[in-house]
Amino acid sequence: MLKIGILGLGTVGSGVVKILEKNEENIKNKVGAKLKIEKILVNNLNKKRELNFAQGILTNDAAEIIDNPEIDIVVELIGGEYPAYDYIIKAIENGKNIVTANKLVIAKHGKVIFKKADENNVQVCYEGSVAGGLPIIRPLQNSLAANKIKKIYGILNGTTNYILTDMSKKNKEFADSLAQAQKFGFAEADPASDIEGADAAYKITILSLLAFERFVDVNSVYVEGITNIASEDIKLAAEMGYIIKLLAIAKNSDQGLDIRVHPAFVPQDHPLAMINGTYNCVYLHGDAVGQVMSTARGAGQMPTGSAVVSDIMQVSKDINFNQREVQRIDKFLDSQVVDINEIENSFYLRLEVYDQPGVMAHIAKIFGDNNVSLASVLQKQKDNPIVPLVFITHQVKEKDLNKSLKAIESLKDVVKINNIIRVENNI
Template sequence: MDNKIGIGILGLGVVGSGIIEIINKHKEMLYKKTNCYLSIERILVQDIEKNRHVKLNKDILTTDAADVLNNPHVDIVIEVIGGTDDAYLFIEQALRNKKHVVTANKDLIALYGRELHDFAKQQSCDLFYEASVGGGIPIIRGLTDGLVADEIEEVMGIINGTTNYILTKMDEEGVPFEKALQDAQDLGFAEADPTADIEGLDAARKMAILTRLAFHMDIRLDDIKTRGITNVSLTDLKYGKELGLTMKLIGIAKAHGDTLQVNVEPVFIANDHPLSSVKNEYNAVYVKGRAIGETMFYGPGAGSLPTATAIMADVIHVAKNIQLGITGKSVPMIERSARLSPHHLQTSSFYIRLHVHDQVGSFAHISQLFQDMDMSFKRIIQTPMKKQQTAEIIVVTHQTSLETFTNAKKKLQQMDVIKSIESYYQIEGETI
C-alpha cells in the first residue's frame, strides 16, 4: 500500500482504546475521507500482558517509547499518556524525528504550547490538540478556522465538566458542595483528588490554550487569576434564583485595547445568556466577535469516545496535510506575550452579600459609601436574620470597574455597621 500513513500511539487507556475502536470500525470511511490507510504501527503501554477490551495484535505493543518515537513506519504520533514530564520529552523527540504530533494533553500545551509550536514549525511538522479543550467539541478548529476572519473580543467557557456537574446539582437539588462533590466522585465525573477541578486549575490551563488561539497572545498560567468553587454556598445560589442568575465556573478572556484580562472564577450568569442553560457535565464555549456577535459551541467536555473523535479529526487533518505536502504550515500564530489589563479597564456588574448590624442608619451608611464611590446599584435585597440584630443585604451593582469594586469592598470591610462580607461574584449577561 502506497498511500499508507503510520500511526504510533503513546498510551492505551480509555482514550487510546477509543482511537483504536474508531480506526478499526471506520476503516472505509477514513479511507474515503483521507484517501489513505491509517495503520497503527506501534503502541506504548505500561504492561503488555494486561487484559484489554479492544481488539489488537499484541506484537505492536511495546514498553519502550523509542519503539514508537524512532520507528520509521510511524508518521503521526498520538500522545495520550498525560502529564508533563515524559510527555514533553516524547513529543519533542517525535518532532525531532519529523513525526507529526496529535495530543489531548492540556497541561502540556498550556505550559509549553508556544515553544512546542515553534519547534514543530521549524521541523515542518503538524502539532494539533483539538481534544485538549472541550473534549469532542470542535472549539479549537472553530476559533482557528471558522472565526478566522473575525476579531475576537471575548471568550467565556464552561470548560470543566466536574465543577459544572457539582454546581448544577447544588442549584437544582439544593445539596451542599461536599455532597455534590461526593456524588460526582461516585459517578466518575470527579477524581479521587479533585483539587485541580474544584480549584479552577484545570479550567485555567484550558483558558491559557484558548486565549492563545483567540487573541494570538501567550499568557502565563500564573497570570490567570483563579478562584475555585469550594466556597460557593447554597445561600448565594438561592439569591441567584431570585435575581435570575445562575452560578457557573467560568473562564473569561476579554481584550481591552492591546491588553488582556484572563480569569477563572465562579460567576453569576444572567438567565438569558446562552451559557446559563449549560448543565451537568456538559461544556460550552461562548465567543463574541466584533463581526459575528455572539456564538457558542456546546457538547460533552470529556469521555473517551468524544475525546478520541477530536483526536481523529486532528489525525485526518494531518493525513491530508502530509499528502498535500503542507505540514507545519497551519500552526496558529502567537504574536507576543499578553499584557494584562489593569483593573480599571475590567468592567462588569457585581453581586455582593453582606451581614450588617441591623440598626437605624446602617442601610443609609452603605448607600452613602456606594454613592461616594460613584458606584450605582440596580437591585438591593435586605432580609432580617434569625441572629439578633443582624440583617443580610444583597447588592447588585450596575457596570463598574474591578478597581472601583475592589476599593469599595475594602471600605465596606472597614465600616463599623458591617459585620462581614459573606461573598461576592462577578455577573455576566444582562441582569433584570
C-alpha cells in the same frame, strides 16, 4: 499506509483505538490511506485492559515510538506536563507529526512546541485539548478565520458545570454535589484542577491564543474556582434572575488581554445559562459573523476520542496529499494579561450584619467614598439578630470594590462577608 504511535492507553487512548477500529473503512476512504496503529505506550504492561492487542503492540519504552522511523504520527495521550512535553519535543525533532489532547502542555508550552514544529516542517493538532468533543480549535483556525474575535465566553469544565447544575436543581451544598459527581465518574478522586479552575484556565489560554493570535503566560490568568459557592448564593441568584456558572472569559482590549476564570452570575435568559450537566459550551463574538455558540460533551472516552481521531485524519490526509497546514504562529505576539484589579465588573455581595439601625447607612457611605454605586439591595428579614444583606453593584473597578470591602469588613455591625461573585450582564 500511514503508521501511528499512541502514547497512552487510558480513557482517551482507548477511545481513539476503538474509533480507529470501528470506523476503519470509513476513515480509510476519507483519508485516502489505511491507518495502522504500530505501537502503544503504557506505563504498566501487566495492567488488565478492556482491549486486546497482538503481541508487541504495547510497550513501556517511549523510544520505540518517538524514535521509530516507521511511525508518521505520534498521538500523545498520557497527560500531565512531563514526560509528555519531552516526548512531544523529541518526536517533533524526529520529524513526527503530533496529535495531542494535552491542554496543560499546549497552554504552557505551545509557543516552543509550535516553533519547533515549524522548524521541522511537521504539524501539531490539539482539537481534543479544549472541551473534548466540541469542535472549536479547527473552527477558530479555519471557518472563523475571516473574523476579528472580540470576546469568548466558555463553560469549559464539565465537572464544575455538573456540580453547579446539581446544586442548583437539587438545592444541595457544594460538598454533596462534588461527592455525587465523583460517584458517577464526572469528577476525579483528586478534583482540585477542575474545581479550583486551573483546567478551565488552560483551555481559555489555548482559545485566546487562537482567537487573538497572542501568546500569554498561563500563570498570569486570574483563576477562581467554585469551592466557595453556597446553595444560598444559587438561591439568591435565581431570585434575582441569574444562574451561577464557572465562566472562562477572554476579551481583547486596548490595555491587553482580559483573560480570567471565575464563577459568575449569568442572566437566566442567556443561552449560556441553559448549558447543564457535563456539557461544555463556547460562546464567541466575531466582527463579521456575530455571535457563535457551540455546545457538546466536554470530556469522556468517545467524545474526546472523536476530536483526537479527526486530528489524526487531518494530519494523515495532509501527509497523504503532501501538504501541510501552516498556522503562521511566527506572526503571533506575546501579550500581557490585564491585572484583575483594573477590570470593571458588576458584583454580587452577600454579607451578614447585626440587625440594628444605621448599618445600611454606614455601608452605603463606604461604597460612595470608593466610587461603588449600587444597582440593587436585598435585605432578608429574619427573626434573628443577624440578618443577610445582599447587594448588586453597577460596573466598578475591582480595586475600588476591594478597597470598600476592606473598610466594610472592619465595621462593628458587619458579622462577615459571605461571598463576592462577578455579575456578567453584557455577555
